[in-house]
Amino acid sequence: MKTMTIRNVPAELASALDAERRRRGLSLNRTVLSLMQEALGISTSGSRSNGLRHLAGAWNADEFRQFEEAVAPFGEIDKDLWQ
Numbered sequence: 763m764k765t766m767t768i769r770n771v772p773a774e775l776a777s778a779l780d781a782e783r784r785r786r787g788l789s790l791n792r793t794v795l796s797l798m799q800e801a802l803g804i805s806t807s808g809s810r811s812n813g814l815r816h817l818a819g820a821w822n823a824d825e826f827r828q829f830e831e832a833v834a835p836f837g838e839i840d841k842d843l844w845q
Contacts, residue, residue, distance in 0.1 A: 779793065779794060779797075782797065
């Protein structure tokens with residue numbers, strides 16, 4: 763493994779990194795490594811994230827099926843209205 767030193771880190775970036783470190787509950791080193799891997803698309807989780815996943819939520823297969831059934835009528839054309 764390679765050791766690197768980052769110099770001239772602006773105060774605003776240092777504060778943001780420290781806040782992210784606290785949010786993740788990791789060391790600063792692990793936080794920086796994780797952020798760089800995520801940004802470059804080489805994270806160990808295998809997927810790149812924009813950080814918005816927690817806002818979007820997720821459906822299981824049954825919830826998706828129920829949604830599809832509920833919105834199916836919206837795709838039907840009322841022929842009497844389009845004559």
